[in-house]
Amino acid sequence: xxxxxxxxxxxxxxxxxxxxxxxxxxxxxxxxxxxxxxxxxxxxxxxxxxxxxxxxxxxxxxxxxxxxxxxxxxxxxxxxxxxxxxxxxxxxxxxxxxxxxxxxxxxxxxxxxxxxxxxxxxxxxxxxxxxxxxxxxxxxxxxxxxxxxxxxxxxxxxxxxxxxxxxxxxxxxxxxxxxxxxxxxxxxxxxxxxxxxxxxxxxxxxxxxxxxxxxxxxxxxxxxxxxxxxxxxxxxxxxxxxxxxxxxxxxxxxxxxxxxxxxxxxxxxxxxxxxxxxxxxxxxxxxxxxxxxxxxxxxxxxxxxxxxxxxxxxxxxxxxxxxxxxxxxxxxxxxxxxxxxxxxxxxxxxxxxxxxxxxxxxxxxxxxxxxxxxxxxxxxxxxxxxx
Numbered sequence: 001x002x003x004x005x006x007x008x009x010x011x012x013x014x015x016x017x018x019x020x021x022x023x024x025x026x027x028x029x030x031x032x033x034x035x036x037x038x039x040x041x042x043x044x045x046x047x048x049x050x051x052x053x054x055x056x057x058x059x060x061x062x063x064x065x066x067x068x069x070x071x072x073x074x075x076x077x078x079x080x081x082x083x084x085x086x087x088x089x090x091x092x093x094x095x096x097x098x099x100x101x102x103x104x105x106x107x108x109x110x111x112x113x114x115x116x117x118x119x120x121x122x123x124x125x126x127x128x129x130x131x132x133x134x135x136x137x138x139x140x141x142x143x144x145x146x147x148x149x150x151x152x153x154x155x156x157x158x159x160x161x162x163x164x165x166x167x168x169x170x171x172x173x174x175x176x177x178x179x180x181x182x183x184x185x186x187x188x189x190x191x192x193x194x195x196x197x198x199x200x201x202x203x204x205x206x207x208x209x210x211x212x213x214x215x216x217x218x219x220x221x222x223x224x225x226x227x228x229x230x231x232x233x234x235x236x237x238x239x240x241x242x243x244x245x246x247x248x249x250x251x252x253x254x255x256x257x258x259x260x261x262x263x264x265x266x267x268x269x270x271x272x273x274x275x276x277x278x279x280x281x282x283x284x285x286x287x288x289x290x291x292x293x294x295x296x297x298x299x300x301x302x303x304x305x306x307x308x309x310x311x312x313x314x315x316x317x318x319x320x321x322x323x324x325x326x327x328x329x330x331x332x333x334x335x336x337x338x339x340x341x342x343x344x345x346x347x348x349x350x351x352x353x354x355x356x357x358x359x360x361x362x363x364x365x366x367x368x369x370x371x372x373x374x375x376x377x378x379x380x381x382x383x384x385x386x387x
Contacts, residue, residue, distance in 0.1 A: 091201050108371040110382050113194055113329045115151045117180035122168035122202060129153065129180065140168065143185065155185040157205060173197040174216075177306075177331035186210055186221040186223050188230065189306045193217035194328040196253070217249045219308045222238045222264075240267040246279075248303045253324055257287040258303035268293065310351060314344040322361070323384065329352045333374075333383040340367060340386070358384070 012018040026166035031274035119138070127137055129147060138145040144156045153172065172182055174196050182190045183197065192198055196216025204210050210230040222230045224243025232239040234250035235257050244264025250257045259268050261279040269276045272291035279285060284296040284304065306313035312325055319342050323334045329350060344364065348357050358369040370385040 007077065100197035108373050108382055110330045110332055110371065112191070112351050112353065113177040113179060113331070116182060117153075117172050117174045117192065119145070119153065120171040120173065122170060131176075140202060145170075152181045152183060153185040155202070155204075157185060157203070168202045169197040169199055170202050171197055175331070176328050184212075186225070186228070186230075188223045189221040193219075193221040193307055214248055214250060216251055217307070219245075219247045219305055221245050235287075236271055236273060236289075236291060237293075238269045240269065243264075247301070247308075251324070251328075255288070258284055258304065259287075260299065260301045262282045262301050262305065306347065307350065311347050311349045312357070313347045316343045316345060318343055319367075319386075326354070326357065326384070330382075332371075333381060335383060335385045338386075342367065354382075354384075 015052040118215045119127045132147050134147050134149045136146050174192050176195045180192045185202050200212040210228050214234045222241050222243050230241045247260045266279050268285040268292045270291050275293045277285050277295050284299045286294045303313045303315050319339050348360050368387040373381050374381050
């Protein structure tokens with residue numbers, strides 16, 4: 001695949017002569033182009049990239065001023081297609097043929113994560129939602145738990161709960177390689193990312209203070225109710241809300257706990273010293289391991305919720321941070337020995353196989369990956385080797 005400029009790649013896709021690799025490359029370029037300003041292609045449209053590809057290309061061709069500004073940025077990268085880079089903040093693809101290794105390096109490919117979770121009821125019973133059929137899957141103390149045809153979990157109050165059951169808690173858990181959508185008893189909606197769990201009262205809607213416990217990462221759309229404030233406990237902090245949209249990343253292997261606000265307002269409180277921050281839309285709080293709570297006043301909150309929209313988005317993340325995301329979504333291990341220091345900028349879809357993601361990362365320069373299989377006590381596990 002030898003592409004001299006982005007126009008050639010656009011033409012190949014329009015004519016139906018592009019390879020799978022070229023389509024992945026163009027999708028990444030379109031996302032970067034879209035971030036430069038309005039092009040008629042929303043993030044949601046982008047996530048349906050194949051269905052909307054021709055529309056996106058036509059929009060790009062109808063805006064020569066925007067293309068000029070983009071190509072001005074490319075002046076120092078002669079005859080290259082913009083895609084991904086580390087360090088410099090531009091996305092590029094060198095004009096010689098990339099060395100996509102389809103041999104042994106990717107013979108042990110891994111499929112992307114999927115919708116799935118495990119529900120643990122108050123009585124200790126566990127239900128694998130991936131295997132459960134649609135319809136009512138549980139009923140306890142006046143609460144009906146239903147799995148919808150599109151894989152969401154919905155709680156409904158059918159009758160008043162008995163007094164002894166009012167402290168009954170349920171836990172929704174996703175393993176690595178899984179995500180799930182939950183509609184809580186108070187009609188709040190939660191998107192649970194991979195390797196995460198949410199614990200909540202089965203009668204959450206009847207609680208004076210609606211309080212849940214998060215481990216990992218989740219995006220919340222909270223039903224507004226001034227009489228019943230909503231609180232999220234996570235690693236070292238508590239978030240107080242009335243009605244709002246926000247994301248919390250509290251994975252134990254991340255350096256900080258981040259709370260990103262998209263709509264409304266939230267109050268973030270550090271549990272250790274009770275320091276507090278009031279966030280406005282477009283702001284983010286970061287809680288460090290020593291309980292320092294910092295305000296990031298102007299951040300790209302869309303980056304924080306990229307996972308919910310179906311893609312990885314990197315904005316200066318180092319290789320360790322990138323690999324942590326891949327281990328959770330693809331349920332693989334990574335060889336962390338002698339990992340080079342590189343920074344990555346770009347967006348990659350989460351619905352592609354692991355090899356496609358690794359190929360995109362390889363385009364950034366002198367780094368190569370290999371997927372190996374390790375056997376331990378009769379159990380096979382994929383591992384990413386960095387070369």
